[in-house]
Amino acid sequence: MSTSAIEPVSFTLYQKDFAGFAQALGASFERYGFAVLSDYDLDQDRIDAAISDAKAFFALPVDIKKQYAGIKGGARGYIPFGVETAKGATHHDLKEFWHMGRDLPPGHRFRATMADNVWPAEIPAFKHDVSWFYNALDTMGGKVLEAIAVYLKLDRSFFKPTIENGNSVLRLLHYPPIPVDATGVRAGAHGDINTITLLMGAEEGGLELLDRNGEWLPINPPPGCIVINIGDMLERLTNHVLPSTIHRVQNPPPERRHIPRYSTPFFLHxxxxxxxxxxxxCISAANPDRYPESITADEFLQQRLREIKLA
Incomplete structure (x- = not known):
């Protein structure tokens, strides 16, 4: 088997064979809870610029980075090493990260649940580059949801109003080199809270999903791919037709423990x-409704954030 368990789906199909695109993505999501998208049409130079800014920030002294911590329970700005802990885990994850969310105009009805962004003054291009990256992944996520809608036999634009001004977050992740005596793993086994997640930076090994047969499968796609997975909110909406699969980032082998890992998940909400x-x-005799009582997206989010110690 190759180093990745999931075959990529080419984004070129979005324009030339949308029905085939929807079927290929949807089938991968239904089987694994994950899909891999290749040949995306995003500007690689601009992606590289945003990631370079992130690396520059994480290289700053800890006391400077911590000036940007503690904003809206970690929903914005810097989250230091040793804070986030997977649900049920004993040890914290071996990572630090930065959160950017959606900018809202004054008086918007979601301002009570969505804080303003902060920007590191030490990295002048950070706001410009990272904001572009956020918006590019936000747009790409909308296109993926079009395919999911068609796969579910819904109108292609079904999800468009559901995600308008959604509480989506771009996470710039840094997994430092791992000391020999480290406890825990880079990211403990967990499911994502949100609707779908779009991840760049999975080429550096470690990402694995827990298959339905209990086997951990590697997801290490070639460069130039986006790894996409179903989150708990969409699993609930689809009554588990599209599963939110448990996944983790394992520690590297000894010969690669000195190499940091950077990745950039976009949590579309x-x-x-x-x-x-x-x-x-998504309800049938064979698959009765698991969730007869509805819940708002924010109620669901707050419940889960408390479980992973980010609220």
Missing amino acids: FASDYEIKTLPG
Whole structure:
């Protein structure tokens, strides 16, 4: 088997064979909870610029980085090493990260649940480059959801209003070199809270998903791919037709423990007041409704953030 368990789907199909694109992505999501997208149409130079800015920030002294910590329970700015802990885990994850969210105009109804962004003054291009990256992945996520809608036999634009001004977050992740005596792993086994996650930077090994047969499968795609997975909110909406699969980032082998790992997951969220109510087309005699009571996206988010010690 190759170093990645999932065959990529080419984004070129989005324009030339959308039905085939939707079928290939949807089938991968239904089987694994994950899909890999190749041949994306994002500007690689601009992606590289945003990641370079992130690396420059993480290289700053800890006391400077911590000036940007503690904003809205970690929803914005810097989250120091040793804070986030996977649900049920004993040891914290071996990572630090930065969060950027959506900019909202004054008086917007979601401002109570979505804080303003902060920007590191030490990296002048950070705001410009990272904001572009956020918006590019936000747009790409909308296109992936079009395919998911068609796969679920919904109108292609079904998800468009559900994610308008959604509480989506771009996470710039740094996994430092791992000391010999480290406890824990880079990211403990977990499911994502949100609707879908778009991840860049998975070429550096370690990402694995827990398959339905109990086997851990590697996801190490070639460069130039986006790894996408279903989050808990979409699993709930689809009554588990599309599963939110448990995944982790394992520590590297000894010969690579000195190499840091950088990745950039974009957690695409529904709008805060969107009512997550089981889709009728995902309910059947063989798959009865697991969630007869609905919940708003923000209620669901806050419940889960408390579980992983970020709220």
